[in-house]
Each structure stands twice: as structure tokens, then as C-alpha cells.
Amino acid sequence: METGYAGRVLVAEDDDSMREAIATLLDAAGIECTGYASAEALLAGGAVDAARCVISDIRLPVMSGLELLALLRSRVVAPPVIMITGHDAPNLRRDAQRLGASAYLAKPFEGDALLAAIEMAAGGAPSK
Numbered sequence: 001m002e003t004g005y006a007g008r009v010l011v012a013e014d015d016d017s018m019r020e021a022i023a024t025l026l027d028a029a030g031i032e033c034t035g036y037a038s039a040e041a042l043l044a045g046g047a048v049d050a051a052r053c054v055i056s057d058i059r060l061p062v063m064s065g066l067e068l069l070a071l072l073r074s075r076v077v078a079p080p081v082i083m084i085t086g087h088d089a090p091n092l093r094r095d096a097q098r099l100g101a102s103a104y105l106a107k108p109f110e111g112d113a114l115l116a117a118i119e120m121a122a123g124g125a126p127s128k
Contacts, residue, residue, distance in 0.1 A: 007052035007079070009033040009118060012042045012068060014060050018107070022055065025111045031118065039063035048072065051079040053102065053122040055114070058085040058092055066095055073100045080121035084109065 009031055013019040019035040026033040031052075036042040039060050048054070054072065056065035063071075065083055072078045080102035085092060088106035096104045102121035105113055 007050050007122075008047060009122075010042055010045070010047060010051045010054045010079075011035040012037075012039050012054065012056040012060060012065065013084070014038060014057060018057075022114070025114065026118075029115055037061075039065065039068040042068070043071075048079060049077060053080040053082060053118055055082045055084060055118075058083055058096070059087060066092075066099060069096065069099045069101055082114070082117050082121055084114075 009026055011019055011022050011033055013022065013035065014037050016037070019037070023033055023035050034045065034047065036045060039056065040063055042048070042054070056068050058065040060068070065085075069081045069083065072081055081100070082103045082105065083096040083101045084105045084107060086107040093104050103117035105117060
């Protein structure tokens, strides 16, 4: 599962059990990750520029996942962003794609689908 790009996967997910499940899945796949309960905490963590990719829930407490995606995509160097949501809707999917999401997964999703999305998104160094 590891590619040539060895950065850590960052996870912004306000649901503790989902964040822990993702961390367990990634750990089992040999992928280092750090979880955050909000977009603000992820940004404050200081690891975005070196991230292999970011996984973000769309519905987060203050800054939404789509707002986080737009902010990250505005940077000169931006990690790929995988959007996840328990509130799937065609307009959310379109917005995520328009803003440059690498993948969009509706909960519940299979672990293999998330791992494949990470592999596809993070096959190389992050770029804009």
C-alpha cells in the first residue's frame, strides 16, 4: 500500500468513533495518520504541507470540510483531499468535485474503498 510519497495522512472527522475507525484501518495498512476533531485543529497541527493526503468529513463543527478543501486548494502546494460524508447529496458531490476533491466517499464506505482512494490520490507528492 505504501507509495513513494511517505507523508502522514491527516484526518478531520468530528465523530470520535469514525475517526478512530479510520485510524485503525490506516494503521493496519501501514499508513501513518493523525486525527483531528475539526478543520481548525488540523490546520493548527502544522503538518498540512507535508501531508500525504487529507481525509475530511464534509460536516464539521465550525469550518466545513468543503471550506477546508477550498482553503487547501488555494495554496501553492496542496495535499490531495478525500471528502467523506454521512449526508450524501448530488449537490455536495458536485461541490466537492468542483473544488478539486481527489475522491468523495459516502458513509458507510468499505475500508478498501478508502485505501484505494488514498493510493490514487497520494501516488505522488502533493501539488496544486
